[in-house]
Amino acid sequence: MASKKKIAYFDNAATTFPKPEIVYQFMDEFYRQYGVNVGRGQHSLANEARLRVDDTRKRILRLLHCTPDSKVVFTSSATESMNVILQGLPWENGMNVYVSPFEHNAVMRVLNHIGKKYNINLQVLHVEEKTLFYDLESIKYQFHDQTPHVVIVSHASNVCGAVAPIKEIFDLAKTYNAVTVVDMAQTAGLIKTDLSVVKADFAVFAGHKTLYGPLGIGGFIFKNDVKINPLLYGGTGVDSANPDLPEEIPERFEVGSPNILAISGLNAAVKWIENTTIEEIYKREQENKKKLISLIKNYDNIKMLLPEKEESIGVISCVFDDYASDSIGKVLDEQGVAVRTGLHCSPSAHRFMKTFPAGTVRFSVSYFTGEEDFEILAGALDYIQNNS
Amino acid sequence: MASKKKIAYFDNAATTFPKPEIVYQFMDEFYRQYGVNVGRGQHSLANEARLRVDDTRKRILRLLHCTPDSKVVFTSSATESMNVILQGLPWENGMNVYVSPFEHNAVMRVLNHIGKKYNINLQVLHVEEKTLFYDLESIKYQFHDQTPHVVIVSHASNVCGAVAPIKEIFDLAKTYNAVTVVDMAQTAGLIKTDLSVVKADFAVFAGHKTLYGPLGIGGFIFKNDVKINPLLYGGTGVDSANPDLPEEIPERFEVGSPNILAISGLNAAVKWIENTTIEEIYKREQENKKKLISLIKNYDNIKMLLPEKEESIGVISCVFDDYASDSIGKVLDEQGVAVRTGLHCSPSAHRFMKTFPAGTVRFSVSYFTGEEDFEILAGALDYIQNNS
Missing domain, CATH: 3.90.1150.10 (Aspartate Aminotransferase, domain 1)
Known part of the structure; x- marks a missing residue:
């Protein structure tokens, strides 16, 4: 090197x-000792790995103040999460989709792809150019003029750092029953967020950014109010005889071997955030x-x-x-x-x-x-x- | 613990x-030192990470004796690879799809999903039940009766270990110009395979199985003869102004931050295979x-x-x-x-x-x-x- x-x-x-030293340390130690395929009722190593996965889900839910009905779905990245959510929505022609002016290609390219199959109407939420201030009054008029069906907001811009008032935007969006998605890639674990109050149907996170975990793990919070179709199909370790994916969340959206290497690192990272506050x-x-x-x-x-x-x-x-x-x-x-x-x-x-x-x-x-x-x-x- | x-x-x-000791060691060391986002012409850490990714691609191509026109596409798992390939094929009603009797749900559930959108005719390659011997003569007749359009073969069964004669099966399949896919999750790095001779359009591998690398990295060899549509959309670090994915392979199929943690582990693992032989x-x-x-x-x-x-x-x-x-x-x-x-x-x-x-x-x-x-x-x- x-x-x-x-x-x-x-x-x-x-x-x-x-990353915090404990993330490197714990990940290396855990993977050496329990680096097996996560499993239910299989062998003790697999069970230990599973407990770590479950514990990580719990800690993420707690960190983001999620309601008890919320689930964590792990994916390999925030980008994959956004694909699973957006491609999985029940699209119809004529839907109005609002995005912030700051969306990443993990959102914009997915919407561009969906726009080739459905006639969707893409709108940008009003933000003052000079101040980068979300103009909630103006957004209220936007929503009034063209009913929002899906609203996607980057919680903080990866270009200029501007933080969106997601509570207020989603409160407005929910008066129209819009599907609401917040991209927390730059904020989960950094900005105190109470998802029991913020009306987000989906909250996407990246393990390797503000959560201080390793690459290879991301995910989303799923409230299960909005049905999405799976994007990825494969083995789930449970209900294997079913030619379809199981109905259970998160199993329905987690195919293939869980990445216990990255999840153990994320586990240590979230604990570090808890301890540091x-x-x-x-x-x-x-x-x-x-x-x-x-x-x-x-x-x-x-x-x-x-x-x-x-x-x-x-x-x-x-x-x-x-x-x-x-x-x-x-x-x-x-x-x-x-x-x-x-x-x-x-x-x-x-x-x-x-x-x-x-x-x-x-x-x-x-x-x-x-x-x-x-x-x-x-x-x-x-x-x-x-x-x- | x-x-x-x-x-x-x-x-x-x-x-x-x-895993081989060097895999744990190198992965920890590399991620501590170069655990950044892989990039081109960005900063020296990102460049060092990129070199490691490129080197890993080269070593995998060499390990599998790929032709010079072959590319390695990295994904987060063999399951994701199979989804990208199979969901990306240009499906039409009436296509005949042959699978081995040993396919994993990473194949079968994807085909089940595709079968809901297209009227595909699923056939199982003839294998003697008693001996688990692929009956090539009989397969020849199967292909003759119902022209193969797509042929998917698990190189070795994850249930009984039977190894398929992929060269012979794909030679037959290619007389009908079928698209050929081999699932090498249980064989890459274990069974000497010459992909310059085996007529596979796509060869799927899992980093964490017979390649002795970590979880979180898989991929497929892409010969680029068969066009597939992308499944995942997002940032590629290059050509960012393009609302579509770039045309280049592998960039077109690799969205989001490359998992340099897992790739560095895979790099060490493939080197270990080379040295051990x-x-x-x-x-x-x-x-x-x-x-x-x-x-x-x-x-x-x-x-x-x-x-x-x-x-x-x-x-x-x-x-x-x-x-x-x-x-x-x-x-x-x-x-x-x-x-x-x-x-x-x-x-x-x-x-x-x-x-x-x-x-x-x-x-x-x-x-x-x-x-x-x-x-x-x-x-x-x-x-x-x-x-x-």
């Missing part, structure tokens, strides 16, 4: 890195966001695209004077700073923010972003300013 | 366990199979369902006198032996072998099955015999 030079990692919106993690992440903003403000060759009024997470998109974002990314890399440049798989967000097609340089912090990271970043930004 | 009492693990067909792994696995057969032969309360002529892998299904397979599973577990009982997600195979719906007790070995495992198993089988 290559050198171990310290790299200032500002790409946490792609995946949080590093979500309030403390949020506080630290916001402090790091403020440090980042203060630092970047020192450079007048950099323009930040910040939500002016709306709450935001530690994801800051920037445009540098005179240089394309990809070129800045390369220089930052040479200077030991990891960022993500371009469109961040969210071309819609960039179109909305007028940074399409050039994209931005995105800096994103986590709980673990430290002084050394900021020092390296400051050095790199000095270098760019001095060499412009 | 629970006690560390040695458990004799005979459930390797579910997932090989343990596939011949040596096969030899050891066959020796362990023979030991298992010899051991079980000592007990006249156990009937083994062995392929009589056909080559087989180290997967042995058994029926015990007087006791249901699940009860035997429980006793074996109490005696420290891990097996899998029931239908093994392959009800078709059990129907064919007349062990449906009761199922069997399945013992499966790996390269790592050792003397101590056999001793514990002997003790447990003694106990069952003495207490029958």
